[in-house]
Amino acid sequence: MRYKTSAKKKNGEIGLLLPKECEVANNDPVDLDSPLKNMTEIELLAPAKNLESGMAAINYGADAVYIGASRFGARAAASNSVADIELLVQFAHKYRAKVFVTLNTILYNNELEEAEKLIHQIYNAGADALIIQDMGILKMNIPPIPLHASTQTNNYATDRICFHDQLGFDRIVLARELSLREIKKIRAATSTELEYFVHGALCVSLSGQCYFSEVTTGRSANRGMCTQACRHPYNLVDGNGKRIILNSHLLSLKDLNLSSNLSELICAGVTSLKIEGRLKDINYIKNVVSYYRRKLDDILNSEREYVKASSGNTEISFDPDPERSFNRHSTHYFLSGRSKDLINTYSPKSIGKKIGTVEKVGSDYITMKATETVNNGDGLCFIHKNELIGFRIDKVVGNKVFISNTSNLLQGMVLYRNHDHEFIKMLEADKSVRKVAATISVTEKDNSLHFELSDEDHLSSGYTMTELPEQAKNPESADRNLVSQLSKSGNSMFNITDVKNNCQASYFFRMSELNEIRRILFEKHEAARIAAFARKDTGQQLKTIDFPQKEVDFSANISNEKAAQFYREHGVEKQEKALEVSSAKEKQLLMTTRYCLKYELGYCERFQEAQNTPPEPLFLEDQNRKYLLQFDCKQCLMRIRLEDKS
Incomplete structure (x- = not known):
């Protein structure tokens, strides 16, 4: 496969290498200042630790949530039963919201059968998509559930992104490290949906490419058991063995906050704006989701070419503010190119x-x-x-x-x-309830009264009284009572904006009768909305195309026979096993990151023209080991390797 020459680097930004098959069809240059103008649904995607958090996320404005199943999710501490997922799906679909299930760890051979069975259960529970990392899943006999390529599938490398696009994934979750310019280029070169993180904790390593926890503790990040070595304190040691920084959190990134850049991301082609935090509590969910819902609604109200991806609105009694929930202070990371001040050296805790x-x-x-x-x-x-x-x-x-x-x-x-x-x-x-706008009409026909509830999505449900009640002695009071009682919505999911009484006569109703009619209407229509939600099975057919490389090393994370088969069938002639199923070596690569410690500390000769920098090689040091820092200045990447014990 041939590649285009990389674009010039600006402000430390990496030029993207686009595979030839992914170039724009007419080979015209990409207009980076021209937004994509289509009537496009924009999705606010929120995390869910459990059923309660998932319902709260939808209640406070999320168009979709992602949640872990009982096993094989990248947050082992946030697992959920299939029964709870099914309940969440039913709740979400009432609002035309979606539920995505994370099955984004690598699998072992003895887990393949269980994983395949679980995927069928997730599909039967009504889930709208499956987020995966392990390519072995593509060789299973699975139902037609849409598949999202997790950020753990290394959706930082452009050739990998284009491979996933051509392969037939329904969505690609982009790496957090990508800049706005790079996202625009990717959008021009691909056709599938693009998802991008806008808020929450940042992994300093390229996702799926961190082996620090696995090598040092035997707990694999690719298996959902990361020990967060990046949040630990380290000494920085120069090439002469001098400790130039002591006990400092040199890899602990601030949290992402792109709330002021949502419009730019949407114009760049991102259709799903993702909040991180499947381990966060329900108060964090209420606050942060509400905040981004307001921000996004302001954009959708002014940009008519974009529409909301779900129904209903929530009125809350508090003023959302992400700074009041867990945060390590915020950064835009690489959205506008490389910058400094990405870490808090003093603590990884909430500030x-x-x-x-x-x-x-x-x-x-x-x-x-x-x-x-x-x-x-x-x-x-x-x-x-x-x-x-x-x-x-x-x-x-x-x-x-x-x-x-x-x-x-x-x-x-x-x-x-x-x-x-x-x-x-x-x-x-705050017990706010998301409300779908609706009207109720009352019509007299064929000696019966017909009550019809119609909502903002043009769905209707009816209830018919086959016997007419007695006519009211006080018509004005009766009509007023009819409208008043049917307008009440209480804690239901409906906001009755209008009641139309089309009857020629005025009828007497006891208050309890009108309450019962309203209850029946709400109950029927809630069920009707769930039934009317049309889950979209995937229409994608996986294609037999060549993987960008003929050889892959352990970083392809091939941990089972089906994944190995997948890569062979896609043209890979030589492959290594995943680190998790092979023996760790000394000098093992632990982490690859776009974050550069030299740039952060002002030691970068290339972009900062730094002089009198510490002698290299540089090392990180904790109580147990030393870790070698390698700087790939051509690609603007930093790598951390395990040093031999001395």
């Missing part, structure tokens, strides 16, 4: 929102210059000597904030709130 500075330090209290009110039970933190230190507010009296320990606090220190007691109470108390 929260800046709320002011210390004004005065007393023996058991402080006073603050605060931008927001602080409350009893709040958790505050500050950075002291490159360490994050936290404390709890015992009580607030006037302008004094009483705490148990004021040591290390100094006048002028910046304070952050990483536990907002009142905001959390507000989130827990």
